[in-house]
Amino acid sequence: MSRKTLSRPDGFAARKKRGAHTRTAIMQAAERVFADAGFGGARTEAIAAQAGVNKALLYYYFRSKDELYRAILEDHLKEFQRQVVDALSAEGSARAKLLSYVSTHFDFISARPYYPRLVQRLMMTGGKPLERLAREFYVPVHRKLVSVIDRGISDGEFRRVDSHHTVLSLVALISFYFSSAPILSAISHADPYARDHLARRKAEVLKFIRYALFKKRKERLA
Numbered sequence: 001m002s003r004k005t006l007s008r009p010d011g012f013a014a015r016k017k018r019g020a021h022t023r024t025a026i027m028q029a030a031e032r033v034f035a036d037a038g039f040g041g042a043r044t045e046a047i048a049a050q051a052g053v054n055k056a057l058l059y060y061y062f063r064s065k066d067e068l069y070r071a072i073l074e075d076h077l078k079e080f081q082r083q084v085v086d087a088l089s090a091e092g093s094a095r096a097k098l099l100s101y102v103s104t105h106f107d108f109i110s111a112r113p114y115y116p117r118l119v120q121r122l123m124m125t126g127g128k129p130l131e132r133l134a135r136e137f138y139v140p141v142h143r144k145l146v147s148v149i150d151r152g153i154s155d156g157e158f159r160r161v162d163s164h165h166t167v168l169s170l171v172a173l174i175s176f177y178f179s180s181a182p183i184l185s186a187i188s189h190a191d192p193y194a195r196d197h198l199a200r201r202k203a204e205v206l207k208f209i210r211y212a213l214f215k216k217r218k219e220r221l222a
Helices: 003-007 011-041 044-051 055-061 065-089 094-110 115-125 128-154 163-179 181-188 195-213 217-221
Strands: none
Touching (some): 011 055, 011 065, 065 094, 065 115, 094 115, 094 128, 094 163, 115 128, 115 163, 163 181, 163 195
């Protein structure tokens, strides 16, 4: 076999690469359509057109609209869970873990402008899909956060709070900015996703948490 034949790209590998590219294009187009129209209002024709494929090819990769919708949500949620669990499982004090979680959560959403609308629409729809995704992705994160907060209280780092409700408050503090971005944009005539606005908001969120939850040194020593 010649050197030229050995160096020729493998046909299967090339097809696999094209297939991965097509699947990604479909998911990116579907993400935009689902975020704008919701699951009920989304049309596979519109998704295929935005992805630059025909409907037959869309259904080759995803057997139904439900499967495509689920794949998009799971893609986001798996990565979210991986990142925040890593932050909460790292070595360090409860303070360090919590601030790392907040920073990671904030950065995750800020890099995914369609994610807040997808989650909002999922929560509004409810039902078994939401319950399954909540059990698989949100419940483990919630438990880890509660554990970190309980440890911070036990170690004297945090004020005495209800850990469950504190988790709810933290998530709201992080996510509300993004879910209300269209309103903020209309009020301020500025892009909430602009780098300087994101940096300012993140700094204010972290500052608020330090003041609200963390004990001062003299309090810890009392």
